Amino acid sequence: MFKKIFSNWFFFSFMLLTTACQAKKEVIISPHAYVSVEESPETFKKNNESIKKYWRFNDNPLNIGSLGVTFYEINFPSNDGTATFNYPNVPSLTVDNVGMTSGFYIHDKPKRGIQSVRIDFFVPNSQGSYGVTKKDAYVAMQKLFKQLEEQGWQDDHRIDDPRISVQDSYTYGTSENVSDNFINYQYPLTLDQFKKLPSLQFWDLRNGNDVFLDITMQYNFEEKINNYVYMISLDFSSEEIHINSYLSYDNPDDTLESTFTKAYPDLPTSRLYAETQALETGLKIQQNQPDYTLPLVLKETGIDTSEFVSIDPYKITYEEFIKRQEAGEDLTPYYENKTKPNKPEITSQAKGRCLAGQPCPKSGYWFTQAKSDSRAYFKQDDIMPDYPNNQWGEVIWQFDGEKG
Numbered sequence: 001m002f003k004k005i006f007s008n009w010f011f012f013s014f015m016l017l018t019t020a021c022q023a024k025k026e027v028i029i030s031p032h033a034y035v036s037v038e039e040s041p042e043t044f045k046k047n048n049e050s051i052k053k054y055w056r057f058n059d060n061p062l063n064i065g066s067l068g069v070t071f072y073e074i075n076f077p078s079n080d081g082t083a084t085f086n087y088p089n090v091p092s093l094t095v096d097n098v099g100m101t102s103g104f105y106i107h108d109k110p111k112r113g114i115q116s117v118r119i120d121f122f123v124p125n126s127q128g129s130y131g132v133t134k135k136d137a138y139v140a141m142q143k144l145f146k147q148l149e150e151q152g153w154q155d156d157h158r159i160d161d162p163r164i165s166v167q168d169s170y171t172y173g174t175s176e177n178v179s180d181n182f183i184n185y186q187y188p189l190t191l192d193q194f195k196k197l198p199s200l201q202f203w204d205l206r207n208g209n210d211v212f213l214d215i216t217m218q219y220n221f222e223e224k225i226n227n228y229v230y231m232i233s234l235d236f237s238s239e240e241i242h243i244n245s246y247l248s249y250d251n252p253d254d255t256l257e258s259t260f261t262k263a264y265p266d267l268p269t270s271r272l273y274a275e276t277q278a279l280e281t282g283l284k285i286q287q288n289q290p291d292y293t294l295p296l297v298l299k300e301t302g303i304d305t306s307e308f309v310s311i312d313p314y315k316i317t318y319e320e321f322i323k324r325q326e327a328g329e330d331l332t333p334y335y336e337n338k339t340k341p342n343k344p345e346i347t348s349q350a351k352g353r354c355l356a357g358q359p360c361p362k363s364g365y366w367f368t369q370a371k372s373d374s375r376a377y378f379k380q381d382d383i384m385p386d387y388p389n390n391q392w393g394e395v396i397w398q399f400d401g402e403k404g
Contacts, residue, residue: 167187
């Protein structure tokens with residue numbers, strides 16, 4: 001829905017040109033921005049009244065699907081701003097040499113306020129300019145990672161990511177032809193390893209289960225100054241925006257509930273794909289590595305992501321699984337925990353799904369993957385049909401809208 005809205009390559013290219021030949025900065029008091037996800041636009045304006053001349057706030061909402069969205073942006077002259085990110089139960093984080101901070105507010109979710117905050121800053125050298133060596137950048141990033149770790153930030157392990165160790169994350173993330181180039185930020189990078197990272201690198205973090213941070217590091221070699229320019233982007237987001245970043249909304253009527261419940265059965269296969277690649281790279285899968293609960297998903301769908309059931313990569317590869325699945329084979333034995341259903345167990349209170357034999361929780365059209373051409377209309381409290389001895393396994397009905 002809002003995948004990388006503020007991925008601003010134009011901004012980075014422009015700033016490289018303006019900073020490449022920048023002289024030593026004067027000692028001045030930097031303009032200071034205070035930002036947070038889930039605060040109101042009114043609070044944002046109040047907290048940043050002293051730097052009003054630097055920000056733009058579009059109070060005429062853009063229409064994205066059925067949502068009204070207002071964007072804000074603060075641009076600091078000469079990249080000399082300071083920004084502090086504040087969030088309840090999370091230690092504040094202050095960064096200097098900020099060029100821009102931006103975010104957006106969704107109008108039909110007023111209680112959640114500004115859901116996304118981005119802070120772009122440059123890595124300076126000891127003289128205060130932005131031509132740095134890779135060693136300068138390495139020291140700066142290690143300092144940032146240490147501060148984040150001390151503040152309780154953890155690696156954001158998504159349920160479709162391979163379950164590998166912190167040590168193996170570097171090998172996997174820097175291997176060719178893998179689906180994911182994210183490295184665990186707590187991996188103890190050496191200077192030599194840091195120098196080999198690509199010019200665009202990512203790290204995913206979370207603090208608890210309700211605030212998430214994507215770190216993007218971009219660098220470019222500038223011949224005019226015979227050195228590198230590094231820009232770091234910190235993208236903070238609420239739980240909802242984080243979840244939406246890996247879901248695909250096909251039409252304006254889609255909801256998190258309907259979209260996640262449709263995507264959930266495919267997530268074990270996505271993890272199997274990544275773990276097959278990890279095994280091919282010579283890495284070990286940590287099958288006892290826990291997932292964690294996303295409270296919003298649990299509330300909206302009844303799915304507890306900490307109880308995610310995946311496919312045993314030591315028993316079957318991704319390619320073999322897909323081949324047998326397409327042939328209609330029952331693949332339940334390949335799921336790691338046979339005592340759990342290989343599809344989400346949803347209560348009738350979660351209106352996106354309903355088990356066969358249970359009362360329909362919501363009037364509308366429903367379908368099940370256990371039977372072809374199964375889409376049909378059911379009234380609330382109708383008993384959902386069962387199809388014994390099908391090739392899919394447990395029959396779970398999925399809500400597919402109120403229109404025919």
